[in-house]
Amino acid sequence: MADNTIGRNYSSSSKSQPTPSSSLLLHPALTVSNINTFIKVTLDNEKAQYITWSELFKIHAKAYKVLDQIIPPSKEAAKLDSSPSLKDTDPELWSRVDGQWIYVTISEDLLHTIIERNSTAELAWNRLEEIFSNNKNSRALYLEQEFSAVRMEKFPDDSSYCQHLKTLA
Structure with a gap:
């Protein structure tokens, strides 16, 4: 009788289907090739x-x-x-x-x-x-000074001016 274990079919109906160990599974973090595409x-x-x-x-x-x-x-x-x-x-x-x-x-x-x-x-x-x-206190003081020194004429348009103020705030 021929050995049929080499060509064993692991279909969904097979009860002897092997289950991969956790180390063989691909962790989701390893699928990200460049996190900078998500965290811009x-x-x-x-x-x-x-x-x-x-x-x-x-x-x-x-x-x-x-x-x-x-x-x-x-x-x-x-x-x-x-x-x-x-x-x-x-x-x-x-x-x-x-x-x-x-x-x-x-x-x-x-x-x-x-x-x-x-x-x-x-x-x-x-x-x-x-x-x-x-350095929250010194950072807050620095940002407050920066916020006060912002002048609209330094920006090409209203949108970039407002965005800069929002970033500082």
Whole structure:
């Protein structure tokens, strides 16, 4: 009798259909070849855009299932979530998707400020938050002065003038 296991048909009716392990599945974050097509704001020290950048980043991190790499779930939330963390189930994959997006969405100056050997996305995220939240008072004073100094004649049209004021505000 011939061995028919080589040509076995794994149709949907077959009960012995193999199931791929979690490490063989493609993580959604690995399908993004250029996060800058989604997050069109490059974070830098000169522009007041941290809130916009961080919100866009969190939206896409959630959509591509990497939010827990920058903002780990609270202990209470982890207790309520019955599914195991990728960090626990597949540490190698967790490491592969960790931090890839942050470094390509920030300016070169910020990159050199926050990057460290063997860092994680969470550490980079926290460093950026510290940079932009620790100087709130001086930043507010600077922006107030910039706002007061804006003159309409420096802009080609009303729309660009208003957009600049909105950005400063």
